[in-house]
Amino acid sequence: MAKSKTGFSEAVLEVEEIITKLENDEIDIDDLSIEVKKAVKLIEQCREKLEKTETEVRDFVTSLQQDDQEG
Numbered sequence: 305m306a307k308s309k310t311g312f313s314e315a316v317l318e319v320e321e322i323i324t325k326l327e328n329d330e331i332d333i334d335d336l337s338i339e340v341k342k343a344v345k346l347i348e349q350c351r352e353k354l355e356k357t358e359t360e361v362r363d364f365v366t367s368l369q370q371d372d373q374e375g
Contacts, residue, residue: 312353315346 310318322343325331331339 310346310349312350315350319343319346319350 322331322339325339
């Protein structure tokens with residue numbers, strides 16, 4: 305199961321592994337739901353990290369632009 309604090313790159317790799325298993329029919333039907341839920345949680349975690357990072361970068365850029373206008 306996915307850790308709650310899995311790093312972004314690690315989460316992406318796990319999702320890719322699940323997708324590969326799905327494409328190659330390597331996931332037993334009994335485990336399919338578990339693996340799909342795991343992938344969904346990982347994707348949500350990645351999306352949250354991307355949104356947080358985007359906000360932080362925008363804030364940095366805005367701050368720099370304000371500094372340039374003041375100085």
